[in-house]
Amino acid sequence: MIDIYDIHNHLLPGVDDGPQELSEAIKICKIAESQNTKAVIVTPHRKDVNENLSVQIVKDLVLEINQTLKEDKSDIEIKLGMENHIDLALLRDVEEGKALTLNDSGYILVEMPWEGRPPYIEDIIANLLSYGLTPVLAHPERMNVFEEEPKLLFDFVQMGCISQLTASSLYGKFGNNALNNSIDIMKHGLAHVIASDTHMAAGQRCYDMELGFTHAKRIVGLDMATRMCSINPLAVLQNQRI
Numbered sequence: 001m002i003d004i005y006d007i008h009n010h011l012l013p014g015v016d017d018g019p020q021e022l023s024e025a026i027k028i029c030k031i032a033e034s035q036n037t038k039a040v041i042v043t044p045h046r047k048d049v050n051e052n053l054s055v056q057i058v059k060d061l062v063l064e065i066n067q068t069l070k071e072d073k074s075d076i077e078i079k080l081g082m083e084n085h086i087d088l089a090l091l092r093d094v095e096e097g098k099a100l101t102l103n104d105s106g107y108i109l110v111e112m113p114w115e116g117r118p119p120y121i122e123d124i125i126a127n128l129l130s131y132g133l134t135p136v137l138a139h140p141e142r143m144n145v146f147e148e149e150p151k152l153l154f155d156f157v158q159m160g161c162i163s164q165l166t167a168s169s170l171y172g173k174f175g176n177n178a179l180n181n182s183i184d185i186m187k188h189g190l191a192h193v194i195a196s197d198t199h200m201a202a203g204q205r206c207y208d209m210e211l212g213f214t215h216a217k218r219i220v221g222l223d224m225a226t227r228m229c230s231i232n233p234l235a236v237l238q239n240q241r242i
C-alpha cells in the first residue's frame with residue numbers, strides 16, 4: 001500500500017459538522033492510520049471557525065489531538081488547514097489570518113457555492129492567484145456549478161488552480177452523477193488530488209482513502225492514482241509545486 005496524505009478532512013471535534021467528541025476524532029485518526037495515512041490536514045469550515053470559535057482554538061485542538069496520538073504511539077500527524085467557501089470576503093480574510101491555507105502553504109482549499117452561480121467567482125479565483133496562492137477546488141464532481149458549466153473547471157485549471165475529488169465519489173457513494181463526473185474529470189486530466197472529506201468515524205462520510213485509491217487505480221491506472229492520493233497531496237503539505 002502506498003503512503004496516503006489526506007488534505008480535506010473535518011475530524012476536528014466540536015467545530016463544524018464533523019464529530020462532536022475528541023474520542024471520535026481520535027478514532028478517525030486511527031482508521032486513517034490503518035489505511036497507511038501518514039498525515040491529515042484538517043479543514044474545518046471557515047465560517048464555523050470564525051463565527052463560533054477562533055483560529056487559536058482550532059490550533060489548540062490540533063495540538064491536543066497530536067499530543068493524544070503521540071501518547072497512543074500513533075505515527076500519523078495532524079496539520080491545520082481550512083475549507084474556504086468562496087465569497088467576497090475571502091481575500092480579506094486571508095490577509096487578516098481568518099482564512100487559512102493548507103498547512104500554512106501556498107495552497108488554499110476553496111469551495112464553490114452549492115447553489116447559484118455568482119458572477120464574481122472568476123474574479124475571486126484570479127485575486128487569490130495574483131496574491132500568490134494556488135486555489136485547490138474542493139470536490140468539483142459534486143458541485144452544480146461545474147456540472148452546468150463544465151468548461152469552468154477547465155478554465156480554472158488553465159488559470160492555475162488544482163482540483164480535488166472525493167474518495168467516496170469514485171465508487172458511487174455520492175450517487176451516479178458524482179461518479180460519472182469524477183470519471184470525466186479524471187479522464188480529461190483535470191483532477192490532481194483525491195481527499196476524504198471525512199465527517200465521521202463510521203457511516204456515510206467516513207474515512208475511505210484506501211477504497212478511493214483502489215477505484216482510482218481501476219479508472220486511471222496505478223501511476224495517476226498514486227499521484228492523486230500520495231505524491232500531489234504530499235506536495236501540497238510540503239508547499240512544493242505540483
Ligand SMILES: [Fe+2]
Nearest residue numbers: 008010083197
Ligand atoms: Fe469539506
